[in-house]
Amino acid sequence: MIKGELIGKGMTAEVYSWGNDKVLKLYFEQFSGDWISREAKIGSLVHDAGVPSPKVFDIIDMEGRKGLIFRRIFGKSLFKHVEAEPWMLYQYAKETAGFHYKIHKYSVDGLPSQKEIFINKINRSSKILGSRLQKIYGYLQSLEDGTSICHGDLHFGNIIVSNNKLVAIDWNGAYIGNPLGDVARTCMIMNSPAMPDGAPDIIVTPAQYIKWLTYWTYANEYMRLSKARFEDIDAWKLPVAAAKLKDKIHGEEKWLMNIIDESLEKLNA
Secondary structure, eight states: OOOOOEEEEOSSEEEEEETTTEEEEEEOTTSOHHHHHHHHHHHHHHHHTTOSOOOEEEEEEETTEEEEEEEOOOSEEHHHHHHHOGGGHHHHHHHHHHHHHHHTTOOOTTSOBHHHHHHHHHHTTHHHHGGGHHHHHHHHHHSOOOOEEEOSSOSGGGEEEETTEEEEOOOTTOEEEOHHHHHHHHHHHHTOOOOOTTOOHHHHHHHHHHHHHHHHHHHHHHHHHHOOOHHHHHTTHHHHHHHHGGGOOTTTHHHHHHHHHHHHHHHHO
16 A cells, blocks of 8 residues: 555654555654554553554555554644634643543553653663762652553643544553653643744743643643642652653753752752
8 A cells, every 4th residue: 555645743753644544653764663563562552451542553664664554533633723722721721631530540461660661761861860860760669659551641732632532642652650640741741841943032921821821720630530639740740850851852951950959859858
């Protein structure tokens, strides 16, 4: 079969239409077969567990690159909906919290563990973290484990609205663990100070307020549903910030390091 139109492009792959009801996620050359096999396995485990997510079909070779065939989820991302209907942001933040809570009700054998994933990510920023590293590892081990399926990177761009239902995509970072660590990362994504290159100063302050409001709406709704306390989510911000450093998002490093250093100071107090 010949790949169809280009639907999207991310950090790891391009996504093309594939027939009438599937997509081809065609990975860039630097990504190994092991990486792609891992994503196929994770995607299959998550989908078969019942989580609203795309069904995984085959791994293929095309144009000297490897790709995965997924069921196509027709619809627009929540990010696109927010762009078109910014007045609905409050509602979309609440819906994201409810959807995330729903995902965390599922469990399955075979996914990597949360702490394994966090340690791997944190270790990739070992040069920046320096002497902080062992304290962060020690603190991470003290946090309570869990048995929930966690997406690992849930945000508006990874949620598709399809036939008025939400479906999560991009499961390559999924793991089994404490859902509050997953929630803490979504909170951090929503509240990030990162802005597009060239954004005028006049919009930075209002944009940060909107981000804070989105994060706070999402967090409060998740806490309402789960009965978790804010301090339970906040307890995860140290390892989540340390793991997020490896993303190398422009404008985040200083902010993340401040979170890390403030958290370590509280531990030492």
